[in-house]
Amino acid sequence: MLLATEFSGLEEDYWHLCEHVQVWDVSVERQVEIRGPDAMRLVQLMTPRDISKTQDLQGRYAPLCNPQGGIVNDPIAIRHSEQRWWLSLADSDVKLWAQGLATGFQLDVDVFEPEVYPLAVQGPKAEELVSRLFGDRIKGIRFFRGEMFEFKGCSMYVARSGWSKQGGFEIYLNNADLAEDLWDELYKLGEDLNVGPGSPNLIERVESGLLSFGSDIDDSINPFECGLDSFINLDADIESLSLPALRRIAGKHRKQLMGLVIDSKVDRLSPIITFKNKKIGEVTSQCWSPRYRKYLAFAMMDRAFLENHSTVEVDGIDARISSLPFSADELN
């Protein structure tokens, strides 16, 4: 499945997302459903984050790691009930990974891709728009929580979540026949809110420090290298297949995803960063920030270099090295 990345242009989409409300067709955000007596055990095996206290209809950002500690995917794990979970995916084929594990561990679960097509409503006016559709009950939902709502007689999961920091909801549409109606209804209800089409926006997510699987992370990267430490419960008494490796790696990783800040608008940076003819980093995402008037990038940097440097020369240009997410001080 393909995902549209721009509608009116990257910058125009960005300002619109930050000021109004956008409807994103993120059907491409596939769900892997895990259902059966061993569902929770399988989800816990896959993630080093402790999911034992997750409540029904709650989601948790849960990096999935392999036995070497590499990140297979970084989905939201949504608990519908103890025996029914969804993994709301980034880009990789977690269905086959989960099925392979279930087969090998002889778990009593079904693993499949249900007919669910998420629609994200994002932006500062998202709550107003979604409440016009589903009623004021939506306003009581906390971040990464959800409830069931009806649209045209069809009950579907709606959560306060989405891949931007502008706030909003994701509607997990489970009846493709209602897709156009849902889209049209949001447009009708949102006309005075300046509703428009959108999609995950490069500028917004780089400014916000949101990582993209496939660009910034993949299975050669462990959670410590990309700053996901706080989602790994190293001391938890849980059965997770990556925890032994992650406990060994913790603190000893040799690279770290950092932010780069350049004070002027520059051409696209080369991916490889060198210092004294040696590769010391790799740019994984980059964009011009029209809000802060800085050129921003993520780069996977050698920690040994970071010990003695707070700036680095990239393509002959000086960049400040920043932790992620960027702090207000670094951007302003």
Added chain:
Amino acid sequence: MLLATEFSGLEEDYWHLCEHVQVWDVSVERQVEIRGPDAMRLVQLMTPRDISKTQDLQGRYAPLCNPQGGIVNDPIAIRHSEQRWWLSLADSDVKLWAQGLATGFQLDVDVFEPEVYPLAVQGPKAEELVSRLFGDRIKGIRFFRGEMFEFKGCSMYVARSGWSKQGGFEIYLNNADLAEDLWDELYKLGEDLNVGPGSPNLIERVESGLLSFGSDIDDSINPFECGLDSFINLDADIESLSLPALRRIAGKHRKQLMGLVIDSKVDRLSPIITFKNKKIGEVTSQCWSPRYRKYLAFAMMDRAFLENHSTVEVDGIDARISSLPFSADELN
């Protein structure tokens, strides 16, 4: 990764492939390497085809099936040595499936995607062209066998194989820096052979009865339904995770992939085939055959319907139902 599907147009590419020689950049045909003491055990677990007698540097078309009997992928399994195999893939993420199984079964293997970028040379003049590059030793290679050959000091696997029935070879390039040189060299050596660019060709593969994973098959289809019976060793004494299910299913499957032949050029057929207002089949691939002057399709048909019918009406047009691959009688 994306794959180009046409160069001079589908029909022109088709005639060129059948009459001359084409170079196909099928880098997209990823390899999953399985290496270690349990490599052969893992490959055998994944496929219901008996691989025990595979020789070094031999490939076998080996459908991979899950415990329900569904087809996860239909690669060529290539044995480099007992402890080193490649799965030369169709479209699905077998690396994660194999890693999941290896983790669950606690197998002593590494599963990874090596830096290998296959280049196919296909067509009746392929052997002549490839022998100009690698020497006459190439002519002694039998179908689905291979040997190591050198190009610019780099040793790589070359096999007599490829996703057409026009004959040819696949060069498993393992050094991306040599890719342009290899391409240019084949063009230089093949100028008088009318060498040109190409890719798997819809017309050629439908005429030849070659199935496409993702179009004709996926994990909801078992090997009996798509005529792969001869690649399943139901009676073999092997440890394969799909064999128990396949033994139960054998002969009892309710649908069957068939050919459809229409004697005139028609518009693209609707996917769903009905009879007396009931769905009895689904078109999965289709094209106009300029050679036979017939419109050809593959369709997954209800076996109950097939018992009493040798023709079916599709979009108001009569189609003859044929077994696959199409026989010469049916095409001429």
